[in-house]
Amino acid sequence: MAVTHHPLPAARAVFWYGCNLLRHGDILRLTARFLEAVGVDAAPRGGPSHCCGSPTEQNARITEAMGRRTISAFNATGRGKVITWCPSCHMNMADMMVPETPAHFEAAHVTEVLWERRAALQELLVKPVPVRVLLHRHAGFQPRVAVNDLVSNLLRLIPGLELVEEDEALPGHMCSALAGVPGALAAAHEANLAAMARHGADTLCTIFHSCHREAVALERGRDISVMNWVHLLARSADWEFRDEYNHLRNAEDPRAALDHGALERIGAEFFTQLMEPELRRKPVV
Amino acid sequence: MSLAARIATEGASMAQACTACGACVQACPMTHFAAGVVEADPAEVASGMRALLLGEEASPVALAWIGACTRSALCNAACPEKLDVALMMRFAGMRARGALDGAPLLPVKADSGWSARVKGFARLGLTEREQAEWL
Numbered sequence: 001m002a003v004t005h006h007p008l009p010a011a012r013a014v015f016w017y018g019c020n021l022l023r024h025g026d027i028l029r030l031t032a033r034f035l036e037a038v039g040v041d042a043a044p045r046g047g048p049s050h051c052c053g054s055p056t057e058q059n060a061r062i063t064e065a066m067g068r069r070t071i072s073a074f075n076a077t078g079r080g081k082v083i084t085w086c087p088s089c090h091m092n093m094a095d096m097m098v099p100e101t102p103a104h105f106e107a108a109h110v111t112e113v114l115w116e117r118r119a120a121l122q123e124l125l126v127k128p129v130p131v132r133v134l135l136h137r138h139a140g141f142q143p144r145v146a147v148n149d150l151v152s153n154l155l156r157l158i159p160g161l162e163l164v165e166e167d168e169a170l171p172g173h174m175c176s177a178l179a180g181v182p183g184a185l186a187a188a189h190e191a192n193l194a195a196m197a198r199h200g201a202d203t204l205c206t207i208f209h210s211c212h213r214e215a216v217a218l219e220r221g222r223d224i225s226v227m228n229w230v231h232l233l234a235r236s237a238d239w240e241f242r243d244e245y246n247h248l249r250n251a252e253d254p255r256a257a258l259d260h261g262a263l264e265r266i267g268a269e270f271f272t273q274l275m276e277p278e279l280r281r282k283p284v285v
Numbered sequence: 286m287s288l289a290a291r292i293a294t295e296g297a298s299m300a301q302a303c304t305a306c307g308a309c310v311q312a313c314p315m316t317h318f319a320a321g322v323v324e325a326d327p328a329e330v331a332s333g334m335r336a337l338l339l340g341e342e343a344s345p346v347a348l349a350w351i352g353a354c355t356r357s358a359l360c361n362a363a364c365p366e367k368l369d370v371a372l373m374m375r376f377a378g379m380r381a382r383g384a385l386d387g388a389p390l391l392p393v394k395a396d397s398g399w400s401a402r403v404k405g406f407a408r409l410g411l412t413e414r415e416q417a418e419w420l
Contacts, residue, residue: 022403025410047420048400058393060384064288095372100288140356171314172355181318181353244410266408274402
């Protein structure tokens with residue numbers, strides 16, 4: 001018997017990708033493409049001009065003003081839904097922003113939206129991805145949005161992908177928080193590597209951007225891959241992409257690894273002062 | 286009500302409902318990264334966090350715990366009073382970093398190049414059109 005899909009109606013939304021996902025243009029672009037492909041007209045908005053205020057938490061007046069500016073901008077779009085990517089932005093919206101500036105929209109995390117529209121998503125996932133994956137989980141966002149379960153379920157839609165059973169979640173809501181506490185990020189990475197070895201996993205799948213940023217260097221000297229869940233979906237959809245951050249972070253010389261014309265576009269001095277030190281940081285483990 | 290006023294009033298309100306039993310400290314996965322917390326009485330650590338939210342002096346061990354909070358949220362499930370301890374810790378962290386105009390009691394991580402840096406990565410990874418439309 002033929003299965004008839006009843007696709008959800010097209011929705012107009014804002015895709016609030018946050019600030020630091022700008023380091024990963026490939027993940028941002030692929031996520032926007034998936035949202036569009038499953039029937040969501042989601043206008044991407046983010047960067048420092050749409051900040052949740054969390055980088056300025058040492059000054060409540062500035063945090064509040066930044067949050068007000070962002071909520072007002074979303075209200076002005078007239079779109080009834082804001083789809084979040086960043087757990088920090090998502091929680092900040094509920095805890096710090098909306099209580100001060102009422103929102104004229106509902107919020108949902110991108111994993112919830114894609115799972116809700118999984119029938120349309122699954123039709124895209126045609127190419128087997130033969131990898132054995134450990135999911136890099138954190139504990140902190142899970143009570144708000146069951147993101148560890150949602151991403152696991154999304155990964156299970158990919159033909160050929162094996163997801164190892166490992167329920168232990170790392171502390172924090174994402175790795176940027178751990179990076180600020182001496183020793184915590186290294187302990188998290190060691191725990192992931194041990195779990196990968198225990199389960200024979202060849203791929204570490206990150207959920208959030210800051211985890212991806214911190215984890216990609218684990219590939220150095222190890223026979224493993226670090227991929228974001230969106231990368232794995234895209235590989236199954238047979239969409240081309242290059243993980244640019246991973247490419248530069250793991251390059252022996254990030255400057256030499258830049259594409260032709262990139263240094264001129266960024267500015268050589270700017271790259272030297274603001275970007276190169278991050279790309280050349282020594283891995284924590 | 287301003288955010289600063291809400292942090293002060295809502296934080297104090299939650300602190301008054303807190304019994305400082307220490308269950309949140311015992312559930313916290315970050316205690317071994319915070320100097321002196323593992324060795325301390327959990328109730329005393331929690332009491333210091335509660336004091337900070339009430340505008341009182343916080344103990345050094347409570348400040349160490351607050352400074353090591355990474356928003357794991359395991360404290361919420363552990364709280365017998367069903368308080369949003371993660372939000373209490375957030376408010377306490379903001380107070381300890383001087384968000385309400387007091388002198389900072391914890392180091393403030395300032396990254397003056399953050400905004401420019403992420404825009405630099407955007408120039409690297411996004412087309413000019415994407416930057417114009419998405420930023």
